[in-house]
Amino acid sequence: MSWVEQDGVTVEKKVEGWVIGEDGRPGLRGEVVDRSGEAVRDTLLAGMLSGLSGFLKQEATSSVYPVSPFGQTNALKGKQALGGAASTGAGNALDKLAEFSIKRAEQMQPVILIASGRVVDVVFKSGVDLRPEAATPSLTLMDAQHKEQKHDKDF
Known part of the structure; x- marks a missing residue:
């Protein structure tokens, strides 16, 4: 599962669980495209x-x-x-x-x-720490270029 915090930090966590739809049943009805x-x-x-x-x-x-x-x-x-x-x-x-x-x-x-805007419940199979402490901040293009230039100067 991944999301972006308000301060721009991208959080990605490995989770196991189910998504429960509006009808209370596991899974969501959608159109299969193969x-x-x-x-x-x-x-x-x-x-x-x-x-x-x-x-x-x-x-x-x-x-x-x-x-x-x-x-x-x-x-x-x-x-x-x-x-x-x-x-x-x-x-x-x-x-x-x-x-x-x-x-x-x-x-x-x-x-x-699956149609956007649907309300769902997420049920986790086991406990997961959802705090973003271990997450890495998102880099903008300018940050990435600056970091690359600094790396080139070091060599």
Whole structure:
């Protein structure tokens, strides 16, 4: 739990407990917003496109002519080789996009939107000292810059 005192001191305390709504029941009714479905859809699309690019790329090693006055030669025309390289590059990029989307989906958590101004009761599971003595004062941007300049002069 965190709050800002009138003198600008930010207080943050670790607490365990429940929030009781206006109806006297634990918890508050709200709208659940879960955007992980979008990330899963992006991952699925990137995976499908990656598979399609793998289908389109051509394997140059399967079309090598063994005999030639110049040694082994490639049976692919320049245009085909360029298309295969582009498909390989696109496939690699789409694989990376799919990995990124999976990591993003794993980090997402649903959010519960609750209307502001609601009156609630907080019930603590165990005792907590809510005095701000151990809290740190909030720094303004000017204070932080001044502190950084002083630190630079010390070195």
